[in-house]
Amino acid sequence: MERITVQTQPIEGQKPGTSGLRKKTNVYMEPHFLENFIQSIFNGIGGVEGKTLVLGGDGRYFNDRAAQVILRMAAAQGCAKVIVGQDAILSTPAASHMIRIRETDGGIIMSASHNPGGPKEDFGVKFNTPNGGPAPEEVTDRIYAATKEITSYDIMVAGDVDLATIGETALGDMAIEVVDPVADYAELMEELFDFDAIARLIDNGFRIRFDAMHAVTGPYATEILEGRLGAPRGTVVNGTPSPDFGGGHPDPNPIWAKELMDAMFAEDAPDFGAASDGDGDRNMIVGRGAYVTPSDSLAVLAANAHLAPGYSNGLAGVARSMPTSGAVDRVAAKRGLDCYETPTGWKFFGNLLDAGRATLCGEESAGTGSDHVREKDGLWAVLLWLNILAVNGKSVQQMLDDHWAEFGRNYYSRHDYEGVDVAAAEGLMDAMRAQFDTLPGKEFAGKVVASADEFAYDDPVDGSHSANQGIRIGFEGGGRAVFRLSGTGTVGATLRVYLEDVCEDLAAMHRDPQEALAEIIAAADAIAGIAERTGRDGPDVRT
């Protein structure tokens, strides 16, 4: 076994986005691409000599090959030990948990999350810090700077490490521990939730359908729902992870999880449906005939989390990303909880969680989580819902009805325009920025603009400042439209338009969100000139 230094040069476009560096898989497979980025992570965190890292991924195409490269590079650079999930698999929340319980110096997660996988689809890599959370901007900035200065990387010349067998192995002087990816995570879930109560609910005939979308949560959900909670076999569908996610798009929303939606709206629908994404950190919740929009899910969980043992002492506070609806703010106001508004991306919750200021966090993009790890956590959200339902005996629809009656409803929808021309998308955003001073007071499609600005965030814990985090247009009467360009896509630009309106009229709680938001949708289009600038007559995805 030999350690070599390979000469290289900076590769354009290695700037980490909302959640790590995502690229087409064939870009990642180009000579030096992966190696350059991994070396830049190592350089950005001050080297890995003597350190212990966690490594795992969502099992997508190239996951296994990338893992071997990362191990050879870590070994060549004096890393003391790497804890790897069996077959290089770890869901994102399980990786976060592993980093925390083993008190490692961080970890590398190989995932492009909800993006499709395969040789022609997407791959991704991100670094999580010792708190288990995605690296904050200060760290990703250093990694990016390193990608622009790189001249060489160190790697071992060696054969593949056996990652199929659980136990201790080594690569040169570096220890490798291959661990069961599910066990520790399942233990944590048992600590947080009343498994007996959920098992009783299931035993009494409560039917669940969990769609793993051929992605990483399959083994986790099978072990927990079918294994530990006694749900019948077949409760978990699409439960065998595949490198291309069965050719699908592992994004748990009504469009991509249509199979689940159809089942939940059928005559013999189960009581509770859920899905997760490629790397297991997102969740979609559906009752029988009742889709729960993620912003509402966060609010419902915030209002009821105390019913689960892990949260019986109540919540220290809650946090949501800026584009997420204000539904959780209403819960916080009524319950006297602190409520924080952060930029999009889980990395911004880390400090609030570490400082004990927030217990529950969420994003409109189907991400919900708590201080149990430092990532959002799909199965956790499913189990918290189940624990709550087991205690109060309600149906999902009843939960929503009661919630809206008590707190009011924030009608909400996100419209995505995918694969838009980058210049057109940036032009649209810039044109709105140029009108911040003149928009207030003007009327569009019957809505009068009350405010227009761009969100910026000052972290209350470390004082760091993050600018340009999304354009906000507020309307008189309380509605709003938010515009952002995605930081996770790999082709062109994705324009996200987040639409929200507040409803306190008890008689109007059950409208179709698209209809309830029709005026705001029209106003948003008129203000931004979406149709005109992008040439699209409607969004690709509505959640």
Ligand code: VG1
């Ligand atoms: C999207 C979501 C954001 C989420 C991020 C990572 O980012 O909007 O809320 O944190 O994906 O989630 P963007 O920049 O494309 O809007 V995951 O499950 O893809 O790690």
Ligand code: CO
């Ligand atoms: Co994800």
